[in-house]
Amino acid sequence: MTKPTLIILLLAAQLASAEPEHVTIGATLRNVEAINLEENAYHLSVVVWLKWKGERDPTKTLRFVNLLEAWALTQVPVYEEPLTLPDGTRYQRLLVEGRFFHKFWLGTFPLDWQKVVFEVEDTQRPASEVVFDVDSSSGLVDELTVPGWVVKSPIVEERRVQEKGNFGLPTPFEHSRFRFGVLLQRPLRVLFTTMMPPLLLVLLCCWLVFFLRPLHVEARVGTVITALLTIVFLQLAFTDDLPYLGSTVLLDQLFNFSYVVITAILLECVVVTRTFDKAQALSATLDGLAGTQRTSAEAELKALQLRVERLDHRSRRIFPLAYLVGCALIIFLGRGVDVFSVPL
Numbered sequence: 001m002t003k004p005t006l007i008i009l010l011l012a013a014q015l016a017s018a019e020p021e022h023v024t025i026g027a028t029l030r031n032v033e034a035i036n037l038e039e040n041a042y043h044l045s046v047v048v049w050l051k052w053k054g055e056r057d058p059t060k061t062l063r064f065v066n067l068l069e070a071w072a073l074t075q076v077p078v079y080e081e082p083l084t085l086p087d088g089t090r091y092q093r094l095l096v097e098g099r100f101f102h103k104f105w106l107g108t109f110p111l112d113w114q115k116v117v118f119e120v121e122d123t124q125r126p127a128s129e130v131v132f133d134v135d136s137s138s139g140l141v142d143e144l145t146v147p148g149w150v151v152k153s154p155i156v157e158e159r160r161v162q163e164k165g166n167f168g169l170p171t172p173f174e175h176s177r178f179r180f181g182v183l184l185q186r187p188l189r190v191l192f193t194t195m196m197p198p199l200l201l202v203l204l205c206c207w208l209v210f211f212l213r214p215l216h217v218e219a220r221v222g223t224v225i226t227a228l229l230t231i232v233f234l235q236l237a238f239t240d241d242l243p244y245l246g247s248t249v250l251l252d253q254l255f256n257f258s259y260v261v262i263t264a265i266l267l268e269c270v271v272v273t274r275t276f277d278k279a280q281a282l283s284a285t286l287d288g289l290a291g292t293q294r295t296s297a298e299a300e301l302k303a304l305q306l307r308v309e310r311l312d313h314r315s316r317r318i319f320p321l322a323y324l325v326g327c328a329l330i331i332f333l334g335r336g337v338d339v340f341s342v343p344l
Contacts (some may be wrong), residue, residue: 020128020176023058024051025120026182029030029154032116032146034099041068041101042116046180049093049135058083058122058130059092065119066100073098094184102181106242109249110190111335117155117181127176132158140182148190152183195238195251199258202227202234203323206265210316214276214308217269220302224266231258250334254327261323265315272311279304 020110031045050058059077067073078093085091090328100118122130138156145151156179205228209220235255242249248256286294 010127020131021052021054021056021125022131022133024133024135025049026138027156027178028060028138029140029144029180029182031144032184034180035114035116035146035149037104037106037241039101040104041099043097043099044116044118044181045097046118047093047284048096048120048180049091051085051089051091051135052091057090057092059094061122061124062094062120064096064098064100065121065220066102067119068099068101091138106245107241107247108335109242109251110195110238111188111250111331112182113152113185114149115155116184117179119177119179121161121175121177127160127174131176132178134158134178138180144182146184148186150186150187155179155181155183185237191251198234199231199254202230203258203261203320206262207316207320209265209269210312210319214272217273217276220269220273221266224262224269228259228262228266231255231262250330253330253334257326258332260322261326262318265319268311268315272308275304275308275311279308 017212023061025051028047029044030047032042034041034043035044050062052058059082064073074095074097076095078095082090082092096118098118100116102115104112104114106112120132134156139154140151159179161175161176163175206224209223212220214220235252238251239249279301282304283295286297286301
């Protein structure tokens, strides 16, 4: 083996066994706006800083992984050249504004929580050469507010991502990524003070049909049918801003349960009406009966009238209770008991 070949092999072995460069990275989130559920997109204004000790400037090869509309990205370095701190560490700060994406999960809408984040990586060097260390001082500005959402905790993490296909290289290619953002939760008032009151009002109107006499069959059935149509329009209005998901969200389940309850109320009206009509027909034949036949008919008439009264009387209690319990179960099974940890 020649001497140049030996030197090359030794250098390659040193590079292979060398520790990766550690770059400390942190961020402060200043603003979140323009959250678009249909496009899974949002606009962020954030300050990013990096500290390193090597000669290579990592800000030159920094890439935002989940960036949308690269032409609109603003990435302005605060200093023309990186600063050198007293301990020899180099420092640079970036002012970043841009539109990013993250797939929203809307299965528990309108009691959902969403992650609004951005991710960065080094475009040239794998995790074997550079690793991001999270700066513990990363966080949110105190005055951060997002209309329509409750600002929860910041998301600060470093994670490793194995690239599929290794970009055509013979060896595995793994990236070190810095992920930063905020966890947002939709407040309870969206459901309990905006969506549920009209829904409950419609069901209340249905419940009032149990206080109408079976003689008013048109009023009873007409009220229930009108309520059913109203529920349909309410569902269209409340879910109009949601993208097509191919599955139901928590709000859809509440509406579907409301359809079942209203249909059951309509069925009760049909049963009561048919029983009342049978009683009316039997009452009309009493004048032509005498003796035991009349006694038997009167007893049957009284049983039919009692059945009508019992059906309506029991329905006044069963339907409201069943609806409230059903809605509570849907909410708890869909979102969990921690739903009440979300501020109003």
